[in-house]
Amino acid sequence: MMTHRVFGITGWKNSGKTTLTERLVTELTGRGWKVSTIKHAHHDFDIDKPGTDSFRHREAGASEVAIVSGRRWALMHELRGEDEPTLDEVLGRIAPCDMVLVEGYKREGHLKIEARRIEAKDRAPLAPNDPSIVAVAADHQVEGENVPVFGIDDIRAIADFIEQRLGLAKH
Numbered sequence: 040m041m042t043h044r045v046f047g048i049t050g051w052k053n054s055g056k057t058t059l060t061e062r063l064v065t066e067l068t069g070r071g072w073k074v075s076t077i078k079h080a081h082h083d084f085d086i087d088k089p090g091t092d093s094f095r096h097r098e099a100g101a102s103e104v105a106i107v108s109g110r111r112w113a114l115m116h117e118l119r120g121e122d123e124p125t126l127d128e129v130l131g132r133i134a135p136c137d138m139v140l141v142e143g144y145k146r147e148g149h150l151k152i153e154a155r156r157i158e159a160k161d162r163a164p165l166a167p168n169d170p171s172i173v174a175v176a177a178d179h180q181v182e183g184e185n186v187p188v189f190g191i192d193d194i195r196a197i198a199d200f201i202e203q204r205l206g207l208a209k210h
Contacts, residue, residue: 047151079143
C-alpha cells in the first residue's frame with residue numbers, strides 16, 4: 040500500500056480547523072506541492088442533493104456511485120451497516136500526492152497541529168495529553184506548552200513547519 044505523508048489539523052468545534060486547513064492548502068499548493076485532504080465529518084453528512092440522478096442511484100440501493108465529468112469526479116460509498124472506514128483505509132484510496140492534510144481524527148496517531156480560538160466550543164488544551172500534537176496554532180496568547188506555538192494567521196510559518204516535519208525540501 041502507498042504510504043502518504045500525513046499531517047493533521049485538530050481541535051475542538053469552532054477552533055478554526057477548516058479555515059486553517061483551507062489556508063494551508065492554498066499556501067502549500069502555491070509552493071508547488073500536490074496536496075490532498077481528508078475531512079472527518081458527522082455521521083449524517085451528505086454531499087449529494089435529493090432529486091439528482093446520483094442521489095436516486097443511492098436511494099435505489101447502489102453501494103457506490105461515481106459521478107464523472109470532464110472537470111472532476113467523485114465516488115460516494117454508502118456504508119449500509121458496514122463500519123466506518125479507518126483513516127488508514129481512506130488513505131489507501133487517496134491517489135499519490137506530496138502530502139495529505141487531515142482535518143479531525145483527533146484520536147489518531149499522525150502528526151498534528153492543534154487549532155485554538157477564543158470562540159471555540161471547548162478551550163481545554165489537547166496537546167498536553169496527545170504526544171502526536173507537535174504544534175499549536177492559536178488566536179490568543181498560549182503559555183507553558185512543550186511544542187512550538189504559532190499565531191493562527193501565520194500560515195507561512197506553519198507551512199514551513201509542516202514541510203520540515205514531513206521531510207519535504209522547499210520548492
